[in-house]
Amino acid sequence: MVFYAFALFLIVIALLPLTQGTHWVIRGWDFIRVQTSFLQLLVLLLIAVFAFPEATWEYIVAVCLILTLLFQIYKVFPYSHYYPIRDKKPEKPEKLQQISLLTSNVLQTNTDYDKLIKQVEEHQPDLLLVMETDKNWENGLKSLEENYPHMVPVPLDNFYGMHLYSKYELGDTQVNYLVEKDIPSIFTKVYYNHESFINLICVHPAPPSPTENETSEERDAELLIIGKAVRELESPVIVCGDLNDVVWSRVSRLFAKMTGLIDPRIGRGLFPTFHADYWYLRFPIDHLFHSEDVVVDKMKRLPHVGSDHYPMFFTFWLETEEIIEKPELDEETNEEIEERINEGLESAE
Template sequence: MTILAAGLAAVTLAVLAARLWWPFDLLTHFRLQYLAAALALLLLAMAAGARPAAVLLVVVLAVHGWAVRDLWLPRGDPPLAADALPLTVFAANVLAENPRPEAVVAAVRDKRPDIVVLVDARGARWREPLARLGALYPQAAPDTWAAAAGPVVILSRFSIRHERLAPRTADRPPYLLTTMTIAGRAVTVVGVHPTSPEPFDGRDSHARNRQLDRLGRHLARIDGPAIVAGDFNTSLWSPHARALLRAAGLRPAAAGFGWHATWPLRPALARVPLDHVLVRGPIAVTDFRSGPPVGSDHLPVAADLRLEKAPADRT
């Protein structure tokens, strides 16, 4: 019992030192699993009278419990006027090799979101599904979306005034940045998919961290409301993801709505939250949910938002 408690405590120390070494950062994504393991071991330690192990496990529980508190605590959204515009954002890493692209089309039709962010809809198999989805939305980006040529596709019911597609490099984040006119406001809507870290090679972890850092600095230079969605290839417990939130003034839409892990699909007990919707400015979140499966190794996510209308747009 003491050995197990000490092992879990050692992992917890590694998580707290995640900025020092990239393998430690990989451990940050399993906070809820550590919490569950510590609780189970604590009950066993108490039953066995193993007091030193129990004390150590209480400390571990406190550390991870504090880290995941935002999953269930009340939100801190700004107060909005009663006529704030409701809108839904749907984001999914659909997987280029997805054997069931029709499931993605069905999920979008079912949820009827106002903004759709699709990651990894690449290759010939996605041309027909994208065409079907494009028929539902008057606006789409990038210009090459119909050819399924980009890493991120954004479909929207709102007018897209500007778009910028950035390819992935080791230092620059792959993203599709658009400016939409929503409720009389210019709203920045970004779809992202940074590099996926490898478990035995730190180069991709370092590349992802640089990409997140550059994205945060870029968004910090853009004024006004923002919505950032996609597969971030990190949980928000990573210090590098936290740095992105701070730099760009972003808030996770999932905060306050419980546990919504998205990858891997199996085993479910190892699932962690890598897909996010982040918001900034006069935007409130009324609901956040994940799923259902769409043939990918990621679950999609959807956020119901309310955007404060521009003063000139109110009636």
């Protein structure tokens, strides 16, 4: 009886996010689909060995558990090494511009500045995005400024500060507060030569949680507002940061659908970045999405820097001669996007 009760619980939490409810109690189960899939498999094995179905209702529960397990595998399977990689290596990569990017949610209360500095010195990224940065972190990373003459500092003491460091010139830079008045995002153009640039958007919306926003409405609205902005930009485009969402969620897939941006995790692996201290409760929420004329070469999770997140390192080529058309959206999709944005803006007021 205990096995079947737990099986029912696992079935319910696997299906709850499909209700599109926004409360953290519902949205939170989307984050741990990998973990709950293992639990479902374990319960199935226990039922097969110790409590093989006899009554009709037991067969129904067992079949439903199998179906929800298959559903969860379907959701996360594209982010495994067994799925085809979306990015295809260019025929002549040596003739293309290559750029590197390191992103790290450093945890505001963390003071291991040297750990991150050593990683930056080792990998020498062209672009460095650090999140949860306050004035202490700005001062702690002061030594980097010699190699990164272009900088967008947004020091905040609310765990949503953000600093962008660049070896390349930046232009048309804006620090926007799209939904919540104390949560910034950075929009800028990275001029990797005198005329050519890449649009870079750095984001870190608040998650749905008992200690942050009660619902995901604000986060969802911010991601979709950024999606609308991407549709107005020329390629190439990169959106990166701690999105506080998993890539298989409804809103992340809606974001990818409306922008046409590619998630380089597809075919490469999960690269779970949070929580760095608990291997059994770890999921991918630090992301990079890119337009089709950006081709990711390397994608690597870097070692621990004292934060609750692992840093991520990317290198990518730019195929700037391609003309990328934005996806056409049907009326139903547009209505959902506008509805979610309005709900998030109203919730933030």
